[in-house]
Amino acid sequence: MNGILSIFGFLILLGILVIAHELGHFLTGRFFRIPIDEFGIGFPPQAKVLGTRNGVKYTLNWLPIGGFVRFSSNAGDNANYGIGSLREAPIYQRILVLAAGPFMNFVVAAVIYTAIALSIGIPVYDNGLVVNQVFPDSPAQRAGLVVQDIVLQIGNSGVITHDDKIGPIAQQNLGVAIPMVILRNGTEQTLTITPGPWSYQKSSSKAGFGFGYGNNSHIEAASVGSALTHGLKTTVLVAGSMLEGLSTWLKGLLGLAPKIDSAGMTGIVGMARGTGEIIARDGWLGYFNWMAIISLNLAVFNLLPIPALDGSHILFAVVEFVRRKRIPLEYESRVHFAGFALLMLLMVIVTVSDVQGWVNGTSVFGK
Numbered sequence: 001m002n003g004i005l006s007i008f009g010f011l012i013l014l015g016i017l018v019i020a021h022e023l024g025h026f027l028t029g030r031f032f033r034i035p036i037d038e039f040g041i042g043f044p045p046q047a048k049v050l051g052t053r054n055g056v057k058y059t060l061n062w063l064p065i066g067g068f069v070r071f072s073s074n075a076g077d078n079a080n081y082g083i084g085s086l087r088e089a090p091i092y093q094r095i096l097v098l099a100a101g102p103f104m105n106f107v108v109a110a111v112i113y114t115a116i117a118l119s120i121g122i123p124v125y126d127n128g129l130v131v132n133q134v135f136p137d138s139p140a141q142r143a144g145l146v147v148q149d150i151v152l153q154i155g156n157s158g159v160i161t162h163d164d165k166i167g168p169i170a171q172q173n174l175g176v177a178i179p180m181v182i183l184r185n186g187t188e189q190t191l192t193i194t195p196g197p198w199s200y201q202k203s204s205s206k207a208g209f210g211f212g213y214g215n216n217s218h219i220e221a222a223s224v225g226s227a228l229t230h231g232l233k234t235t236v237l238v239a240g241s242m243l244e245g246l247s248t249w250l251k252g253l254l255g256l257a258p259k260i261d262s263a264g265m266t267g268i269v270g271m272a273r274g275t276g277e278i279i280a281r282d283g284w285l286g287y288f289n290w291m292a293i294i295s296l297n298l299a300v301f302n303l304l305p306i307p308a309l310d311g312s313h314i315l316f317a318v319v320e321f322v323r324r325k326r327i328p329l330e331y332e333s334r335v336h337f338a339g340f341a342l343l344m345l346l347m348v349i350v351t352v353s354d355v356q357g358w359v360n361g362t363s364v365f366g367k
Helices: 002-031 091-120 139-143 167-172 224-253 268-303 310-323 329-360
Strands: 036-053 056-071 122-134 150-154 178-184 187-193 196-200 203-208 211-220
Touching (some): 002 056, 091 310, 310 329
Antiparallel strands (some): 150 178
């Protein structure tokens, strides 16, 4: 039952995000009166023609890994290229049409985060950090810190807020006994802690305190305005975090930063399994949060200048604008076709990895 729920939950999720993305391209293209032949859900081969309206054919296709808007092709155009009439549009229109797909995915995420804020409220951060783990034989344990303590101040740090990073405080006071002001059961107390090395299982530090913590926050009901602000802010923060992770991964590949195994890449199988795990762990609220995260992944990924993706088409348009000269259609078509082939190969590799994880019983989230 859980497997069926995962599949249906993921297909609904993917369908919503793909339709939203392609609607961005479609509606913007229609606004600029750029001729469109087909609006497709999934990739060919074609499974069913859902209908035809105003010269546009709406189709359902067999490969449930995306969607497409096929712009009208001129007689001499390459039908496989699929953006014939879009290529003839002014450059600014091309860029807006191409960017509208990822933009719609940003909008979907913002709407979801706003709806969640309206549903459950907005976290309001109070002073201090809530201790959720104290490692054995660490400076924190020796100082007498326990789970559920609220750390208000360490040394001369001043009042700690959710934005503070306590790592630098430990490094600046290595081996020095300093006061730690905490709140325990509503009573303020002062402990003495000496930052230093500690190690427990796979966690360790050469200069730390040895405790895990989370934000000290409470939930307040949200108005429409505050929920919208929170939704937009969360969207920007999550997207920024994705870009930062991708940047770190690329720097690792180039030897400019410590190498990490992946940038959190997973394929259709992994996302479907992840959907089931999220529903089982966090319920439908987690499901919608997961939908927002995947929507932002689609937006960020599609804006990358990778051949066959929206970002690459935008790059070609910008290059044409700078050069004030058309890039030959044959050349651009070959670049995007090669990019699409490589993306399909990457998808096969990632899918094989996802299936191996499924067979081995490994969680999508690495736990």
